[in-house]
Amino acid sequence: MGNYNWGSWLIESVIAIFFISGFVVFYHQEWLPLLGRRDYSPRMKQRMTHVGMTAFIFLMAIFFQAAAWLDPINSLTYLNFSLYVLIIPLMDNQVFQLEFWVRAAGLVLFWVYNDLVLGWWFALSLVSLLLILIVINRWGDQIRDRAFADLGMSFWIGITFWMTQTQLVHSYLVMGIAMFFLMNVFNFFYWTAARRSEAEHTELVKQVNVDALTRVKNFSAFQRDGRQLMLQSIEPVTLVMFDIDHFKQVNDRYGHTAGNFILSEVARSIQQILADSPLTNYEFYRTGGEEFNIIFAQRQTADVLDLVVDFWRQIREHNFKFEEFDISITLSVGVTQRQASDTTFAMLYKRADDNLYHSKQNGRNTITVEGEIYRSNHRHDVALTYRFFNQPIVDVATQKPIRNELLLRMYHPRFKQWQLPRIFEISADTQIELLKTVLPQLEVKRVSINLTARQFANKVTARRLTAYFQHETSLQEMVVEVTEVPTPDVMHQISPIYHAGGVKIAIDDVESDNGFEVVVPLLADVDMLKFALQNLAFEKEQAQVWEQAAFWYDLAQQHQLAFVLEGVENGADLALAKQLGITQAQGYYYGRPILPALD
Structure with a gap:
């Protein structure tokens, strides 16, 4: 190959910037509405997101590799695109370890495929690549959030890869490294801005949908999620409603600060019990005062009763320490499952409320399931x-x-x-x-x-x-x-x-x-x-x-x-x-x- 065309390099660099913009947006969110059209559980959506994005990364890398073979004049640009889509997603802090190393294996295959000599320099580059992967895996968060570290890592990767292309003249190697570095400069600032925008949006969503005291979802989110479940005709659905017995006495005796402490501690304790359980696809809400609700999608009543008894018993047996006071509380619980006659979420909610009322009328500290006392201490x-x-x-x-x-x-x-x-x-x-x-x-x-x-x-x-x-x-x-x-x-x-x-x-x-x-x-x-x-x-x-x-x-x-x-x-x-x-x-x-x- 002869001397590199600087005009072409500039045009290809601008095209690379537009490519990065589209890739970042698509990687973050644009394909997620496709999942929203189907009734997938949150865990299934997460799994599909990770598998789907890894597959997308590999498909993009294969596409650009094929383009480099079909259009060798612009192969430098295509190889940089492939290198970019294989390297940058490794910085994603949401990927699992298995997913990280699967993506890393794809990068190694790309690395091996594009070395035509397989000499001592190639062996040295593989050692360097392995070191790069270990550094990203261990300190990816710190690298991603610091311009010097992020761009330094990009420069290291660019040099390591392009120096294996010994069949190219020096001007091509320099331009290959320079283009990859320029792509990563733009990527750092654009991706940082995207993350900041996403964080601000997430915070706004939390303010609208999350209870400020207990940090669980609020009544507005409960109504919206419930209506959405009914519209999607998800079956089965079990609703667990509970509240804290004699909560007014806690406020009157220990003060409202103690009452707020009890509310937040009960929510925190039950959140932990939920997280430790094998059950998935649930949402936890504070729906007013001392009342809470848990929606279990795609779960029958029988599936959740052991968990309900577990948190009902743990809360009853726990002493909540507030200042010099030991405060003991109990819960009244109502459990119901969506029925064929439930045309609105309000009907399901009303039946759960009736079951909770039944627990109250039966002396509190009781679990009522579909009108029958399931557990009681009195x-x-x-x-x-x-x-x-x-x-x-x-x-x-x-x-x-x-x-x-x-x-x-x-x-x-x-x-x-x-x-x-x-x-x-x-x-x-x-x-x-x-x-x-x-x-x-x-x-x-x-x-x-x-x-x-x-x-x-x-x-x-x-x-x-x-x-x-x-x-x-x-x-x-x-x-x-x-x-x-x-x-x-x-x-x-x-x-x-x-x-x-x-x-x-x-x-x-x-x-x-x-x-x-x-x-x-x-x-x-x-x-x-x-x-x-x-x-x-x-x-x-x-x-x-x-x-x-x-x-x-x-x-x-x-x-x-x-x-x-x-x-x-x-x-x-x-x-x-x-x-x-x-x-x-x-x-x-x-x-x-x-x-x-x-x-």
Whole structure:
């Protein structure tokens, strides 16, 4: 080759500057929106980013290598482009060690391929390259942030590479080194400006989306992320809501500075527990006051419960040291999973809030999952919050009680009275505790308890209740009354569990709440039907109501099922029941629900 064309060198240097500008922008962010169009987890996006950028670097190097072979006149420029795309990304402080050495291996291959002599100078250059890689790997952050070190390293790399090109005349070698150095001068200032701009943008995003006290995401981010999950139809999604019990007492007793300390320490502790767990794809938020939420994307409730119990227990057992005070706190937790009927994120949030409220109503320091207490440290407190009232079910002929229906009530401290609970779906453990409380007060040791469709579908509930019935020798009969019928598939799965344990199944409020079409497919799996006169009294004429009662009684007889007539309020109702041949009845005529007196 002859003397180098200085005009061409200048033009190629300007082109190199434009190339660097595009490469830096693309490397930092321009291809990331492509990932945002798909429902990838954060870890998957990170993995794809690293693998994708490494592949992109190698493809660019191969492209420029091919260009140098096809267009040898401009090979100096193409080789510098290849060297640049292989060297500069090694300075990225976000790369993993494996990724760094994979990229380094690509650089070594490029180095070997472009040496035509493989003499002693080449061996010396490989030693120098290895030293360069070790220095970058060990002190890359310090080199990248200091102009003298960064440009000095670039000059060292340029000399080491271009001096292996012994087939070139000296002017080409000088221009090759000079162009690479000039590219790195521009790269340093441009990349530094890009990093500064990115840092400023990141800080602005944090100010908008991060809670200043706890450094976790705030309510605005929670709402936005939640809506995005719903729009992307990500399944499953589990929402864990918790707050600090009696937090106002912490503020009142120790001061607001102590309260802020507790908030930040709780957030820090749970962040660490989350980070140490094998679970990924979660976001942690402070959504107001002492309330926090964790969204677990692509995780079922069962996947996160061990973690929830872990941080619930660790927070309870930890003494938070503030000045001279040791402060102990507990958490109330509500857990729910996205359901098919959740058309908005607000519906999921409302159900988590209801579960949290349920934990509060059950004495706090409790975990409620889908309306059932999953963990609690105060079973006696639960029994004082909830109680079973009993109403007799009688034999129509003898007028004597044959069973007691146990009706759930909740004590409202503000009004100082027992009321219908806001949430009926208490856990099997709580029901058993309440049964143990009320059973000694009942003369007739036969009981019926009510279950919602979701409670009935829970196999754990079925097994716990049947196990209790089998071990409680004083309890002569147990009936579970399903207030909302499940699907036939669920009934076929659950009914054998109850029947194997000797527990009977009744469908409550047929006709009024559970119509003919949904009840008939279940008749082979149940033992009893209950018809409530009072539920239809305002909808139909009295004669029509009794016609319906007769129809359901006949249906029960055809399938050899027991039948209970509810809502018997006077002698006329009793006479009509006897006329139809009904043998079991319940209603105000026999007695209202009462709270049995404790010993």
